[in-house]
Amino acid sequence: MESIKIRTYIGDDGILQIQLPPEIANQELDVIIVFQPVIKTSSQSPTKTPEELGYSHKFVEEVRS
Template identity: 90%
Template sequence: MESIKIRTYIGDDGILKIQLPPEIANQELDVVIVFQPVIKESLQSSTKTPQEHLLKNNAAINFRNSVVRRYHAGLM
């Protein structure tokens, strides 16, 4: 399984457009989409310690991994 992380904007039409690398062409794929809204950071967030930023990033990674595990276990 491979993953690609992107940041994109979804317009009023709600359509997400993804262009994959050419080596993916002509294949059947299982695709899992996990999304998280981007929260604009305020001036207060700049006072966070490196440990607080690390905890936030680890929480996002743990959430993504749990979704992938549930998908592979057939729970989704």
């Protein structure tokens, strides 16, 4: 048994297209599909400055030196 992990986008039509390696052609396969929605993490949000996070300018300068 082999596994292939992909990340793809499913459009409004709900169709998932999977292209398999050519060496799998002309074979009967059992296929299992397990899916999990991708959850966007906070790392994709704009980066906040130390001041926006509640640190004073003086504190930031002391830590940097």
